Amino acid sequence: MSLELKTFLAFRIIEKNLEPIKRPDLINPDDLLFIDDQKEKLIKNTHCFVKGYMANDVLLWGRRGSGKSALVKSMLFRFKDEGLRMIQAYKSNLEDLAFIYEYIYDKPYRFILFFDDLVFSEKDERFSLMKALLEGDIEQRPDNLIVYATSNRRDLTIEKLQDEKFPEDSLNDAYALVDRFGLRLGFWGFSKEQYINIVKHYVKSLNLTWNEEFEKEADRFALNAGGYSGRSAKQFAKYLTVNLCYNKNHG
Known part of the structure; x- marks a missing residue:
């Protein structure tokens, strides 16, 4: 041991x-x-x-x-x-x-x-x-x-x-x-502004360039996920990566 x-x-x-x-x-x-x-x-x-x-x-x-x-x-x-x-x-x-x-x-x-x-x-x-x-x-x-x-x-x-x-x-x-x-x-829960900043942090860590359209998508994603949270921010970053990967290979 x-x-x-x-x-x-x-x-x-x-x-x-x-x-x-x-x-x-x-x-x-x-x-x-x-x-x-x-x-x-x-x-x-x-x-x-x-x-x-x-x-x-x-x-x-x-x-x-x-x-x-x-x-x-x-x-x-x-x-x-x-x-x-x-x-x-x-x-x-x-x-x-x-x-x-x-x-x-x-x-x-x-x-x-x-x-x-x-x-x-x-x-x-x-x-x-x-x-x-x-x-x-x-x-x-x-x-x-x-x-x-x-x-x-x-x-x-x-x-x-x-x-x-x-x-x-x-x-x-x-x-x-x-x-x-x-x-x-x-x-406690995060505000929308805090949530978006967490999303930006994850997007940056993935070496992706921030796009203003991402904010609208992230907001919709959070609403479907049950609210603004660190977990939903990380999940959105993965969701974004999947979409970019798919579009790159099937564009």
């Missing part, structure tokens, strides 16, 4: 073991536009964690396609040469974490345990396991492990309170989980 930790940057949990991810999605944080405040706070938190200081578990919540997952993954790009490694985890892995602790607790690396698109349905037993992971478990978590999670929902739960006798109890449970994240970063 020590050799794999030196060779590979990211892992996923498979049958109580860490399986190397040979081609991790490394994202440069400089490519993530209009989320400067969230980016600055996450970089500061990750920097201190990598240097061996105390740092907070982080919940990144908000609108879909706004850059939450990309920002977490960009931390691996930013700090990989300083000993940071990332473990992709899912709710189904929560019962296996004791085994993971044993793997990593004495290793000279720092680990982000990354839960993407985290949400709990009504009466999900893993809800309590997640709370214990963050704070409250009798077993001490390794000092070289921190939890970063993303969710479209601020309270991490699919609410269904109308049939409950005491709905405030469920809300208190939800907040008890969210409160365990010491740093909570909210993400």
